[in-house]
Amino acid sequence: MRTMPKLARLWGKLLAILAMTAAMLFIASPSLAATTAPAPAPDSTTSAPAEPFRDTISGVLRNAQGPVSGVRITATGEGFTGETLTGENGSWSIGVPERGTYQVEVDVTTFPEGVELAEGTPNPREVTFTNTSNAAAIFPLGEGIVVQGASFGEQLVERLIAGLSFGLLLALAAVGLNLIFGTTGLTNFAHGEMVTLGAVLVFGFNAAGLPVWLAIALAIVGGAIFGYTQDAWLWKPLRRRGSGLIPMMIVSIGLALASRYVIQFFFGGATQQLPGANSPILEFGSISISRNTLTSLVVSAIVIVAIGLLLLKTRLGKATRAVSDNPALAAASGIDVDRVIRIVWTAGGVLAALGGILWAYYRPGVTFNMGQQILLLIFAGVVLGGLGTIFGALLGSVLVGLFVELSTLWLEADLKYVGALLIMIVVLLFRPQGILGRKERVG
The missing domain is CATH 1.10.3470 (ABC transporter involved in vitamin B12 uptake, BtuC)
Structure with missing residues (x-):
């Protein structure tokens, strides 16, 4: 007849450990417990998201001479448009509100003198997320990407x-x-x-x-x-x-x-x-x-x-x-x-x-x-x-x-x-x- 008290004590220990785990997770970051912000009024406009998007489209612009900076990149999806400039190392990243399919375009008018897209490169090009939080958009420049197979x-x-x-x-x-x-x-x-x-x-x-x-x-x-x-x-x-x-x-x-x-x-x-x-x-x-x-x-x-x-x-x-x-x-x-x-x-x-x-x-x-x-x-x-x-x-x-x-x-x-x-x-x-x-x- 003492089995039930033992089981009760065991469940108490398990619940205590789970409560301790939950406490550590809660202390680690209140942001882990997602909260829902009130929706904006229908006639309101939002110039920027309240917090950075976790899903991103990114890439790097480089040619034979090195990285290309200051080039405008635009990503367009359903109800969303975002843009950015390539950095000093040629990299760029645009946060998007959700995973899906986007049209990514390079503004060729912002290219430095002597820089151009490789022949046959689609612009804009379609980018679709798979099972990761980052999607890559590749725009080869000059003669394009030369692939050398490793031995x-x-x-x-x-x-x-x-x-x-x-x-x-x-x-x-x-x-x-x-x-x-x-x-x-x-x-x-x-x-x-x-x-x-x-x-x-x-x-x-x-x-x-x-x-x-x-x-x-x-x-x-x-x-x-x-x-x-x-x-x-x-x-x-x-x-x-x-x-x-x-x-x-x-x-x-x-x-x-x-x-x-x-x-x-x-x-x-x-x-x-x-x-x-x-x-x-x-x-x-x-x-x-x-x-x-x-x-x-x-x-x-x-x-x-x-x-x-x-x-x-x-x-x-x-x-x-x-x-x-x-x-x-x-x-x-x-x-x-x-x-x-x-x-x-x-x-x-x-x-x-x-x-x-x-x-x-x-x-x-x-x-x-x-x-x-x-x-x-x-x-x-x-x-x-x-x-x-x-x-x-x-x-x-x-x-x-x-x-x-x-x-x-x-x-x-x-x-x-x-x-x-x-x-x-x-x-x-x-x-x-x-x-x-x-x-x-x-x-």
């Missing part, structure tokens, strides 16, 4: 760099997930929402007017708080009651679904961009890599090296590995197991939030279900490397990232994630313990 070797190098960057990004989230599994035995399906929370909080804090660097720092702190709170309010009480791993896994699935739709309630269903998401392309000889890809690679590598040193060289790292190997023996040796697990959950929240931020820049874009989309790839890296082995998660994630990006040399881009999931199935069939995992007898 297979150049494409291979570019994909290797992108794959390493993506793999290290996955490793940030995978190491946190594997630390949690190693110390508690819990397969946490809510880890994807911890990834989403980091990116959403950056967007929210930045929309509230904070600089990007401060928004990122606060988002990482928010990830740490979310991880700490989960263990303190939910998982530790369940462990003390002796709850089995299967019921706890089911609770994590419920927490994932609830958190996802709490985030959607505040954030909305649209794809948003973080500031600086559309980064310039860097040229290294004949190799082209985006600046965000290189930044993600460097940041991920530094953080993962720091985690490795922490686990190998510090007392906390040794205690974490001891709890992961044998919690009962670690407790008998004087290690505070609950404290170690609490630190692991906090660190897992930090790593997941950072991974979510880098993932938002890598894609680029922020959505309420981005963590759900990447969760299977995180699990693929963990399974490939070995459940419960921290360095296995690193190795497995890097291999998955490389496979995903290299597969685009032969497969369509839409199919690149299929191969990674196929790897997970094959590993489970032939080496279920993973590359660095060890065999264990079951039963």
Whole structure:
């Protein structure tokens, strides 16, 4: 007869965690909770929108001599007309009220002397949005765009760099997930929402007017708080009651679904961009890599090296590995197991939030279900490397990232994630313990 009070307390913990998540999202930015402004009177005119449009049409005007500035560009749609001038670097952008089809025209009378559109270039030209918040309008100048096909070797190098960057990004989230599994035995399906929370909080804090660097720092702190709170309010009480791993896994699935739709309630269903998401392309000889890809690679590598040193060289790292190997023996040796697990959950929240931020820049874009989309790839890296082995998660994630990006040399881009999931199935069939995992007898 004591089952009902226990269930009531469990639901109370879940609701408390969801309320805390909602509070962080609300604090991050009041603008995430959309408000409806009163419609203008029928005879009124509006010269400019009350706030910048989130959907944009953009492009760059360049010729053989370099960027072309001061050229007027006009975009026309149903009930909307907007115009802008190209900047010093030739780039331009026009915000539009909604995604759809627009006519974009270059005012050739504003061209500098000696500049003209390439022969056969349509002007105006029709631009239609697809599934992104930005549509590109290309107006080649002079002799037009000369396309030089990159050699297979150049494409291979570019994909290797992108794959390493993506793999290290996955490793940030995978190491946190594997630390949690190693110390508690819990397969946490809510880890994807911890990834989403980091990116959403950056967007929210930045929309509230904070600089990007401060928004990122606060988002990482928010990830740490979310991880700490989960263990303190939910998982530790369940462990003390002796709850089995299967019921706890089911609770994590419920927490994932609830958190996802709490985030959607505040954030909305649209794809948003973080500031600086559309980064310039860097040229290294004949190799082209985006600046965000290189930044993600460097940041991920530094953080993962720091985690490795922490686990190998510090007392906390040794205690974490001891709890992961044998919690009962670690407790008998004087290690505070609950404290170690609490630190692991906090660190897992930090790593997941950072991974979510880098993932938002890598894609680029922020959505309420981005963590759900990447969760299977995180699990693929963990399974490939070995459940419960921290360095296995690193190795497995890097291999998955490389496979995903290299597969685009032969497969369509839409199919690149299929191969990674196929790897997970094959590993489970032939080496279920993973590359660095060890065999264990079951039963």
